[in-house]
Amino acid sequence: METEKWIDKGWDVIVNFGPKVLAAIAIWIIGGVIVKYLLKGFNKAMEKKGLEISLKKFLSDLVGWGLKIVLILVVLGTVGVETTSFAAILAAAGLAIGLALQGSLANFAGGILIMIFKPFKIGDFIEAQGQSGTVKEIEIFTTKLLT
Incomplete structure (x- = not known):
């Protein structure tokens, strides 16, 4: 008698959650392919x-991680997990990290702007913040000068 109860409960779980799990697996596989093509x-x-x-x-890494996080949230939503709490946690973590790294993020943003708009390139002679020299290397956080 006890075994029949467990078998019935097992079938109920399979019938209720089986299609959701299969849909989540399909979304994971198809979403992974789509993420690769987008990247x-x-x-x-x-x-x-x-x-x-x-x-x-x-x-590329930033966009890749963002797309993968969205894919994970979609898969979790398909299975039936409430994703609003995950979104709130991600937003809170982003705010905390942004406030903690405020100075570094300003330098980082400046480095990205230099790389995108290219106001100077390697080999140019520049003067910045009282220092002058020839640009040796441009990185995201630093620009190295040969003085």
């Missing part, structure tokens, strides 16, 4: 723009 297109667009290698790598 390839994004990388090709950055190559056409002629962005710096370090900037391309960073932006």
Whole structure:
């Protein structure tokens, strides 16, 4: 008698959650393929723009992680997990990290702007913040000068 109860409960779980799990697996597989194609297109667009290698790598990783997080939230929503709490946690974590790294993020944003708009390039002679020299290397956080 006890075994029949467990078998009935097992069938109920399979009937109720089986289609959701199968749909989540299908969304995970199809979504993974779509994310790969979107990243390839994004990388090709950055190559056409002629962005710096370090900037391309960073932006590609950033977009890739963002798309993967969205895919995970969609899969969890398909299974029946409430995703609003995850979105709130991600927003709170983003705010906390942004406030903690405020100075570093300003330098980071400046480095990205230099790489995108290219006001100077390697080999140019510049003067900045009382220092003058020839640009040796441009990175996201620093620009190295040969004085």
